[in-house]
Every structure is written in C-alpha cells, then in structure tokens.
Amino acid sequence: MLTIHAADLVLPGDSDPVPGGAVLIDGDRIAAIGAYEDVAAGHPSARVRRWPGVLTPGLVNRHGADLLEHTYFPDDPFETDELGTDPISGAALAALAPTESRRGNSARRCTQKLLAHGVVAVTGPLTVPAVRTAVRRAGLEVVPGGAGAGSATLDPFADGSPSDAFRAPLAVGGPARLAVFDVPDEAGLAAHGARTCVATVIGGRLLHRRR
Structure with missing residues (x-):
C-alpha cells in the first residue's frame, strides 16, 4: 500500500x-x-x-552500546519500588549484576524509548546476544561508530546540530x-x-x- x-x-x-x-x-x-x-x-x-x-x-543514537548494554532500565511498575525509575549504570549496575535475560528485557524497554526519540539506528558493536535480539526485533539498525560527546543520552540531538543526528x-x-x-x-x-x-x-x- x-x-x-x-x-x-x-x-x-x-x-x-x-x-x-x-x-x-x-x-x-x-x-x-x-x-x-x-x-x-x-x-x-x-x-x-x-x-x-x-x-x-x-536518527542515529551514538550511545547505543552504553544505553543498551551498560545501562539498566527498570521494568515499570514491577521493579520501580525496589530500583526506582531512573536508568542504572556504573557501580550500581555492577552491584545489580543482571542476568543476560534481564539485560535483554532492559534492552527491549530501551529500544522503545529510542523509537520514541525518532531513532532508527544505534552504534555498536553489541556483544550480548539477548541485547542484539531485542535490537533486531525492534527494527533498529546497528552501525559502527563511537559515542558522541558527553554522557549517554536517549536524545540524539544532544550531541550536536540536528542534522548531525540524521x-x-x-x-x-x-x-x-x-x-x-x-x-x-x-x-x-x-x-x-x-x-x-x-x-x-x-x-x-x-x-x-x-x-
């Protein structure tokens, strides 16, 4: 059609x-x-x-690996009483030590947030099989390239001019x-x-x- x-x-x-x-x-x-x-x-x-x-x-998000593999997005409402609503990374993520299955579920939630920011591609590489599966099922392309300046963000426009994110x-x-x-x-x-x-x-x- x-x-x-x-x-x-x-x-x-x-x-x-x-x-x-x-x-x-x-x-x-x-x-x-x-x-x-x-x-x-x-x-x-x-x-x-x-x-x-x-x-x-x-848009392409240049923080793909950081967001999808090195950040945990709590499952709302099932985990937020215990973990809060904010994404978890760094030492707090190491302490949480999520299983691969749990990381894949976090990546699935992350892909929905990325789509809600106009993202059609993320940078890799992605090394966790469950994360790669979540990204593939969401329809997102994985492209080479390092992270942009600043901390990892869902918003591709935060790294420069809008056209840089196309x-x-x-x-x-x-x-x-x-x-x-x-x-x-x-x-x-x-x-x-x-x-x-x-x-x-x-x-x-x-x-x-x-x-």
Missing part, C-alpha cells in the same frame, strides 16, 4: 526544506518527496498520514526511515530535543506513534 506522510515542514537532509511537504512510501522504499499537493495529486489512492511539525530522516538523507528509491517532531522548524529540534517525536517509521512501518 502507498502511504503519504505529510507534515508542516519536510527536511530531506541534503536539499532545501519543503514547507507543507510530504514523503510517499511504497513498501519499504521512498517513492516521492515534494509538496503535499503534488504528491497527493499524483497518487490519489494513497493512504495519508498527517503529522504536526517537522518530518526528518530517522542517519541518512531522505531520497527517492532509498529506505523508508523517517521521524516526525512536533516543533515548528529546525531550530525547534535543537531547542526542544527529540522527546518531541510523534512518529518513527522504519522500513515503511510505523513503529512509534505518540498517542
């Missing part, structure tokens, strides 16, 4: 912004990028998803990986961060949608 993702502003990543833009997805590939009126007119039978704010390429520009014929943020413009991405994500699409599938 053809799907049009329309937003107030489309940032392709390597070309001029498109106000009132849209991205047409056919299966797991991008079929067209342009003004919504033009894309819709050329594909009248396509399903339309309208989003507030800015549509961008999907996995790859949106391109006709390219993979359908995109994110949408409820901000008015690119400056809003930097000011308010990736927590404003309202939708994340990987392989043409809507894997996160803010309710």
Whole structure:
C-alpha cells in the first residue's frame, strides 16, 4: 500500500526544506518527496498520514552500546519500588549484576524509548546476544561508530546540530526511515530535543506513534 506522510515542514537532509511537504512510501522504499499537493495529486489512492511539525530522516543514537548494554532500565511498575525509575549504570549496575535475560528485557524497554526519540539506528558493536535480539526485533539498525560527546543520552540531538543526528538523507528509491517532531522548524529540534517525536517509521512501518 502507498502511504503519504505529510507534515508542516519536510527536511530531506541534503536539499532545501519543503514547507507543507510530504514523503510517499511504497513498501519499504521512498517513492516521492515534494509538496503535499503534488504528491497527493499524483497518487490519489494513497493512504495519508498527517503529522504536526517537522518530518526528518530517522536518527542515529551514538550511545547505543552504553544505553543498551551498560545501562539498566527498570521494568515499570514491577521493579520501580525496589530500583526506582531512573536508568542504572556504573557501580550500581555492577552491584545489580543482571542476568543476560534481564539485560535483554532492559534492552527491549530501551529500544522503545529510542523509537520514541525518532531513532532508527544505534552504534555498536553489541556483544550480548539477548541485547542484539531485542535490537533486531525492534527494527533498529546497528552501525559502527563511537559515542558522541558527553554522557549517554536517549536524545540524539544532544550531541550536536540536528542534522548531525540524521542517519541518512531522505531520497527517492532509498529506505523508508523517517521521524516526525512536533516543533515548528529546525531550530525547534535543537531547542526542544527529540522527546518531541510523534512518529518513527522504519522500513515503511510505523513503529512509534505518540498517542
């Protein structure tokens, strides 16, 4: 099925912004990028998803290994009475000594948080089999590369300008990986961060949608 993702502003990543833009997805590939009126007119039978704010390429989080293998995300509500709600790392994580199965469950919770920040890829390598399984099932790509500056964060925009976090520009014929943020413009991405994500699409599938 053809799907049009329309937003107030489309940032392709390597070309001029498109106000009132849209991205047409056919299966797991991008079929067209342009003004919504033009894309819709050329594909009248396509399903339309309208989003507030800015549509961008999907993001890469450069703290993948730290977040997924060296941080523990407590299971809310089952563990929070004992462990609290904050992620656990460092000496506290060593003391907790979670099993591989428990680490895999933490990674699963982490992937959902990453998707809710517009993330489509994380840096590796990932060495724990249960973690690799959780990441693969979430649809996230693992790419080489070290962590960005500063402490590990779920927000890819915290490491630099928004465009530095784009996995790859949106391109006709390219993979359908995109994110949408409820901000008015690119400056809003930097000011308010990736927590404003309202939708994340990987392989043409809507894997996160803010309710």
